Amino acid sequence: MVRFEHVGLRYGLGAEVLRDLTFRVDPHSFQFLTGPSGAGKTSLLRLLFLAQRPTRGLISLFGHDIATLSADALATLRRRIGIVFQDFRLLDHMTTYENVALPLRVIGQPEESYREEVVELLKWVGLGDRISALPAVLSGGEKQRAAIARAVIARPQLLLADEPTGNVDPNLAQRLLRLFVELNKSGTSVIIATHDIALMDQFDARRLVLHEGRMHVYE
Amino acid sequence: MSTSDATAEAAQARERDVLEELPRNDAPIVPQSTISGRALVAVVAIMTFLASLTTGAVMLVRAAANDWQSEVAREVTIQVRPAADRDIEADIAKAAAVARAASGVAEVRPYSKEEGARLLEPWLGTGLPLDDLPVPRIVVVRIASGASPDLAQLRQTLGEQVPAASLDDHRSFVDRMRAMSGAMLAGGISVLFLVLIATVLSVTFATRAAMATNRPVIEVLHLIGAKDSFIAGQFQRHFLLLGLKGGLIGGGSALALFALAELASGWFAGAAGDQLAALFGSFSIGVLGYVAVLVQVGLIAYITATTSRRIVARTIAAVH
Secondary structure, three states, X not given: OEEEEEXXXXXXXXXXXXXXXXXXXXXXXXXXXXXXXXXXXXXXXXXXXXXXXXXXXXXXXXXXXXXXXXXXXXXXXXXXXXXXXXXXXXXXXXXHHHHHHHHHHHOOOOHXXXXXXXXXXXXXXXXOOOOOOOHHHOOHHHHHHHHHHHHHOOOOOEEEEEOOOOOOOHHHHHXXXXXXXXXXXXXXXXXXXXXXXXXXXXXOOEEEEEEOOEEEEEO | OOHHHHHHHHHHHHHHHHHHHOOOOOOOOOOOOOHHHHHHHHHHHHHHHHHHHHHHHHHHHHHHHHHHHHHHHOEEEEEEOOOOOOOHHHHHHHHHHHHHHOOOEEEEEEOOHHHHXXXXXXXXXXXXXXXXXXXXXXXXXXXXXXXXXXHHHHHHHHHHHOOOEEEEOOHHHHHHHHHHHHHHHHHHHHHHHHXXXXXXXXXXXXXXXXXXXXXXXXXXXXXXXXXXXHHHHHHHHHHHHHHHHHHHHHHHHHHHHHHHHHHHHOOOOHHHHHHHHHHHOXXXXXXXXXXXXXXXXXXXXXXXXXXXXXXXXXXXXHHO
């Protein structure tokens, strides 16, 4: 599903922040991406959700070499990836329902085909009574759950989450982790970037550890 | 209707009811009522108003200059000088007859001695015994509209038949007036050009400022899989409407002002009205003026739309 071969990344003329990364992410797999601050986790996630191009090496996503794809083809590929941003990135002028429905709306799906599904998902993540609320009045945990709902509404094949439990209490963190595990069971590959060792210890999964720009994989 | 049909219909109705209670995508993709969006409308409205006023002023100057020139060029004057051995009244009658015989002449009107005296009153005052002065008499010849009489031939015939008469076709005055109105028009067009450049620049910068607040929206749309053309289309449509709104407010206000001025010019009777009419003609910017203002409104809306599209492309490129 994801294949990195000797991938390197540098910003401008600076030193490489990611060095010679070679790894694979298989379909239906679950892994944590971890490492100390500044190790390059966010840069690696940016490469994975196609917001950044590598300085060298090959990245293959869903069997396509991303270097050879057009802008439209990359957009189509992004639709198969769900992203949970660390800072949520909900659109302030849209309600919770509208934010979650956005990935389906931008691909031109008729609203009638997904209205019930969006509401059902919002209920499932515990936001059934916040459907018409704007992000400004949501708590951090509610925003986090709305961001997760938006990431999974289009049933992505790959889910990337950047510190998804960073802003919530331990109980909610547990619930969110269970949500990711459920998604993984239904066929989605999951990569969770986190510092939270306690969280990782709760679930026996593959760990991709970044240290000084290099990756060590613990199966 | 069978029982199963009725059951199915009831189920559909229930489903419809449930759907009606569900939320809807009411919010547009691009935020509508933002402070920067309102500021952009205000900038577009003000700049379109100023540009439209300048365009209208240039149209007025152009129309007035054309009126002055054609008015003066449609008239020539025959001067008949008094001579000791000649009967001036007979010379005037002869000169008028020669003028009437020329082709392209609409009207010939010899000025009487009293009318000539009245023309001189502003300079010589009243009550002067003009009989003692060798004051020339004039015959005003109005040229038919659209006609171009052979003035050289008329001058030659007058010289042969009335030696004391001379023809003044106001050529030097018309030339000076043409130079003056040409300079005014060139000045007006230069000012219009500068105003249009200022309009384009300020609208471009205001659009950029309004787009800067939309950067997070563009990034999120891009990262959740919206195609670049979809994002650009959303913003282009939104900013085209903002530009049209501002342009119609500014351009419409300017057109209303011109219409009001045209109406108001009719209220001034007498000397003031004549003066205004002499300066600005009918005070109408004409169909061309209205079309020019509407073209400006469209142009400014187009600039806001294309600027937003360019910035979307730049923002998406910056995401990578």
